[in-house]
Amino acid sequence: MSSYEARFQVWRGDAQGGGLADFAVEVHDGEVVLDIVHRIQATQAPDLAVRWNCKAGKCGSCSAEINGRPRLLCMTRMSVFDRTETITVTPLRAFPVVRDLVTDVGFNYTKAREIPAFVPPSGVAPGEYRMLQEDVDRSQEFRKCIECFLCQDTCHVVRDHEENKTAFAGPRFLMRVAELDMHPLDAAEEAGLDRRRTAQDEHGLGYCNITKCCTEVCPEGIRITDNALIPMKERVVDRTYDPLVWLGSKIRRRPS
Amino acid sequence: MSVVDRQEWDVVVVGAGGAGLRAAIEARERGARTAVICKSLFGKAHTVMAEGGIAAAMANANEHDGWQVHFRDTLRGGKFLNQWRMAELHAQEAPERVWELETWGALFDRTADGRIAQRNFGGHEYPRLAHVGDRTGLELIRTLQQKIVSLQQEDHRETGDHESRLKVFQECTVTRILQDPPFPGGAGRVGGVFAYERESGRFFVLQAPSVVLATGGIGKSFKVTSNSWEYTGDGHALALLAGAPLLNMEFVQFHPTGMVWPPSVKGILVTESVRGDGGVLRNSEGRRFMFDYIPDVFREKYAPTEEEADRWYDDPDRNRRPPELLPRDEVARAINAEVKAGRGSPHGGVFLDVSTRMPAEVVRRRLPSMYHQFKELADVDITAEAMEVGPTCHYVMGGVAVDSDTAAARGVPGLFAAGEVAGGMHGSNRLGGNSLSDLLVFGRRAGRHAAAYAAGPSADRPAVDDVQVDAAAAEALRPFSAEAGEPAGGPPENPYTLHQELQQTMNDLVGIIRREAEMEQALERLAALRARARRAGVEGHRQFNPGWHLALDLRNMLLVSECVARAALERTESRGGHTREDHPAMDRAWRRINLLCWLADPAGDPAATDPERGRIALSRENTDPVRPDLLALFEKEELVKYLAEEELYE
Numbered sequence: 001m002s003s004y005e006a007r008f009q010v011w012r013g014d015a016q017g018g019g020l021a022d023f024a025v026e027v028h029d030g031e032v033v034l035d036i037v038h039r040i041q042a043t044q045a046p047d048l049a050v051r052w053n054c055k056a057g058k059c060g061s062c063s064a065e066i067n068g069r070p071r072l073l074c075m076t077r078m079s080v081f082d083r084t085e086t087i088t089v090t091p092l093r094a095f096p097v098v099r100d101l102v103t104d105v106g107f108n109y110t111k112a113r114e115i116p117a118f119v120p121p122s123g124v125a126p127g128e129y130r131m132l133q134e135d136v137d138r139s140q141e142f143r144k145c146i147e148c149f150l151c152q153d154t155c156h157v158v159r160d161h162e163e164n165k166t167a168f169a170g171p172r173f174l175m176r177v178a179e180l181d182m183h184p185l186d187a188a189e190e191a192g193l194d195r196r197r198t199a200q201d202e203h204g205l206g207y208c209n210i211t212k213c214c215t216e217v218c219p220e221g222i223r224i225t226d227n228a229l230i231p232m233k234e235r236v237v238d239r240t241y242d243p244l245v246w247l248g249s250k251i252r253r254r255p256s
Numbered sequence: 257m258s259v260v261d262r263q264e265w266d267v268v269v270v271g272a273g274g275a276g277l278r279a280a281i282e283a284r285e286r287g288a289r290t291a292v293i294c295k296s297l298f299g300k301a302h303t304v305m306a307e308g309g310i311a312a313a314m315a316n317a318n319e320h321d322g323w324q325v326h327f328r329d330t331l332r333g334g335k336f337l338n339q340w341r342m343a344e345l346h347a348q349e350a351p352e353r354v355w356e357l358e359t360w361g362a363l364f365d366r367t368a369d370g371r372i373a374q375r376n377f378g379g380h381e382y383p384r385l386a387h388v389g390d391r392t393g394l395e396l397i398r399t400l401q402q403k404i405v406s407l408q409q410e411d412h413r414e415t416g417d418h419e420s421r422l423k424v425f426q427e428c429t430v431t432r433i434l435q436d437p438p439f440p441g442g443a444g445r446v447g448g449v450f451a452y453e454r455e456s457g458r459f460f461v462l463q464a465p466s467v468v469l470a471t472g473g474i475g476k477s478f479k480v481t482s483n484s485w486e487y488t489g490d491g492h493a494l495a496l497l498a499g500a501p502l503l504n505m506e507f508v509q510f511h512p513t514g515m516v517w518p519p520s521v522k523g524i525l526v527t528e529s530v531r532g533d534g535g536v537l538r539n540s541e542g543r544r545f546m547f548d549y550i551p552d553v554f555r556e557k558y559a560p561t562e563e564e565a566d567r568w569y570d571d572p573d574r575n576r577r578p579p580e581l582l583p584r585d586e587v588a589r590a591i592n593a594e595v596k597a598g599r600g601s602p603h604g605g606v607f608l609d610v611s612t613r614m615p616a617e618v619v620r621r622r623l624p625s626m627y628h629q630f631k632e633l634a635d636v637d638i639t640a641e642a643m644e645v646g647p648t649c650h651y652v653m654g655g656v657a658v659d660s661d662t663a664a665a666r667g668v669p670g671l672f673a674a675g676e677v678a679g680g681m682h683g684s685n686r687l688g689g690n691s692l693s694d695l696l697v698f699g700r701r702a703g704r705h706a707a708a709y710a711a712g713p714s715a716d717r718p719a720v721d722d723v724q725v726d727a728a729a730a731e732a733l734r735p736f737s738a739e740a741g742e743p744a745g746g747p748p749e750n751p752y753t754l755h756q757e758l759q760q761t762m763n764d765l766v767g768i769i770r771r772e773a774e775m776e777q778a779l780e781r782l783a784a785l786r787a788r789a790r791r792a793g794v795e796g797h798r799q800f801n802p803g804w805h806l807a808l809d810l811r812n813m814l815l816v817s818e819c820v821a822r823a824a825l826e827r828t829e830s831r832g833g834h835t836r837e838d839h840p841a842m843d844r845a846w847r848r849i850n851l852l853c854w855l856a857d858p859a860g861d862p863a864a865t866d867p868e869r870g871r872i873a874l875s876r877e878n879t880d881p882v883r884p885d886l887l888a889l890f891e892k893e894e895l896v897k898y899l900a901e902e903e904l905y906e
Binding site: 014028029030031032035039042043046047048049050051052053054055056057058059060061075077098099100105109112113116117118120126127129130131133136139140143144145146172180186219243244 | 299302351355356361363365369370388391395396403406408412413425484486517520525628632634639678796800801803804
C-alpha cells in the first residue's frame, strides 16, 4: 500500500463570502475525494461543513465541484488525479452557499412540488396493475435518478442565469415530467392534464437547447437529453407547435 | 427563561426513511397535522441504500407462496425469538403495502405477464422479493417522497400552503423527547421534541402528543459497517432517556457480503441478490465452502451437493436450495471461519463469483449498481472476475420494545417506534427483504395509531415546561464550553478521535464472534470513553458544524453500545446475530427469554454520571407463548429443535 501527501484547496466560507483554504493531507490506496475531506475534518478542520450519507454513490448527497467539474465526492477516486496536482474542491456554483461545501438546494425541492404527481388509473385496484417490462424500461431509467442535482448545477440555463430559475425546472424535473408521461398507467390525460404541454408552458422545456451537459455529469449514466428531453420536445412539437402539422391538419379539414 | 421557538403539531415523526415517511403519510391521511424531522436532506435517508427487494408473499413467481409460508420463514430466520404477532402481521400485510406503492407511481420489475417480478433471497422458501434491479430502496424512498409531495400539493390547493398539514423539517436533529411530567418522576406522557437545525444551529421545540421514532439503526458504532453516518442510534437513545426499554439489543446482524478492498470502501454492501440470482461463494482453494456449514436445524431444507443446488434454479420444486442462500447469520459465520482457517482471499475475505455463473449482459442488467460499484471503486469487473467480500455490520434486530399491533413504545404514553429502531419483529436475525416490508407495514401502523392517540383526549394536551427545554439546550451546548473551560479531569477531547476509538472497541470486542472476557473489557473501555466524551469539545460556531453534531451523537452511540455489550454478555448462548465462542450452541431455555435494557440512573445527567458505573440496567422477561394455530404451521420435528419441552406440551 502506498501513501503520499496531496495538496488540496477547499473553499471555506458562508453567504457573506470566503475563499480557498490550503491543506496538505495524506492519501492512501483506493481512496476517494470524500475520504480526504473527512481526513481534513478529523485532523485539521473539525468544523469543515460537507454533506454526505451513503459513501457509495446511491444517495446523491455529496455533490460538489472538483477542479471546477460537478461530481460526487464519494465516487471520485484519487487515482484519477496526478499526484503532484493541487485538487480544488468548491461548492455547487448554481446554488447559494450555506457554509463551506454545503449549498442551499431548496430550488430543487420547490421545483419538485410544481410537477403534478402520478395520477392512478381509475377502476384499477391495488394488485391489479399490469405493465410489461418493455413498457416500464424507459421510466425506470429516469427513476434511477439519485437527486444529486449535478445536472441542475451544470445546466447553463440556470448556472449563469439566476433570472431563469423561476421559469425553468431544470433537467432533473423535466425528466420527471417525461417519466410520468411515459408511465404506462399514468392517467393524467383522463384527468385533464396534458403533461407535455405543461413541460413546455410551465416548466421551461423550451429553454433547453440540448447541449447534453446534464447527461455528461450524471453519475447514474442516465441519458437525460437523448431519452427524456429530446423525445418530449418532439412530442410537444407534434402536438402543438409544428407548423407543418398544423397546416396539414387545416388542409385535411377543408371541405371538398 | 426559555426563548426557544415552539410550534404545535399533532404527530411528530423523527426520521424520514421508509418507516418515517410511511408513518407520516398515514398520520396525515387520517387527519393529523404531521411534522417529519430528519438529519439529512429529504429523500436521502439510509433506506436508499437497500438493494435487493421487498419481501411480500404475493405469489407472483410461485403460486404456493402465502403469508403462512412467509411467517414460517421469518420465524426460522429469527430462530423463533421473534415477537410472533409482529411476524404474523408483517407477513399478512406486506403484499397490500407493496401494491399500494404502485398506486403512488412505483415501477417494479415485471414478470412476463405484467405483474410484479419476485426474486430469490436467503431464507425465503419461494422467490418473494419485489425489486427494481438492485436499487429497490431508492424506488421505495422516492415513491414515498413523491407521495408526500402529492399530499402537499393537495393541501396547497385547499389551504394555499404546501406545509399546512404535512411538513418536512430537513437537516434537523432531535436531541430529547419532552414529557409531561418530565421523566423520571411521573407517567412521562410525550409532549414533543427538542431539536436543532443543522444549518444554523438554532434550537426549536415541536410540541405534539404523539411522537413516532423512525430513526433506523446503530451501525456507526462499529468500524466496518454498511451504514451511513446517520446511524448513530438516536431513536434507541431517545427512547431510553424517556424511560422506555430496549429489547434484544445483543442481536446485531453482520451482513455476510461487504466489500473488503480497497480500505476506504471496506464495509460497503454487496447485495444478497448476487447470491439470490446465482452467485456462489468460494474460498482460496476454489471450494464452495457453504456446503460444509449447513446447520442441523436447516439440514432438510438445503442441497447437500453442488449438482442439486445448481438444478434448483430451474427446478425448485424437485431440488433443494443452495446453501449460499442460508440466512445471513449462518453465511457470515461461515465466511469468518474460512478466513480464520487461512482459506481467505488476499484481502481477508472470500470470493463471491457471478462471472462464471451467468453471461456478462445478464450481470449488468440484473446487478447494475454492483457492476458500477466494483468498477468505479475497486477496479473490478464483476462480469469477468470474482468479488472479494467479508462480513460487515448491517442491521440491529434489537430496538424499542413495542406493542405488536399499535407500535406503541412500552411505558411512555404517546411514544411510538417503527422500522429498524423498533425491536422484536426479526427475532435474533432478520431475513433479507424483510426490512423494507417491515418499514411499510409498521410505519403505517405507527402513523395510524399515533394519529388516533393524538386525536383522543385533545383538550388535554401535555404541557412542556421551560425547565426541560432549558436543560436540553444546555446539554446541546456543552461541547462549546468544553473547549473554553477545560472541565475537571483533563483537556478537551476530539470527537472524531473518540468516535474512532468507539468503533474500534465495538468491532474488536463485541463483533461477530463474542467472548466473555472481551465484552467485559469492552464495558470498561466504554466507561472510559463515556468519561472522555464529557470533554468532547468543538471549534467554531453553531452553523453547519459537523464536529459539534458528532459530539452530540456520541451520547447516543455510547448508550446504545453499552446496551449491546451488556446484553451480549448476559446471553450465554449463540443464536442468530449473537455468537458466543464460549457458548457456541443454541439453548432452548433461552428462546423464551427477552433481555430488556433500561436507563439505570434516570435522574442522572447522562454525561455527569459516575463514569465507572454503567448507564444501563438489564431485566429478563419471558415471551408470550406462540399461538397454537401459528405453531401448527411447523412440523413437530422442527419445533423440537427450538422449543423447550414444556412449551411443546403446553
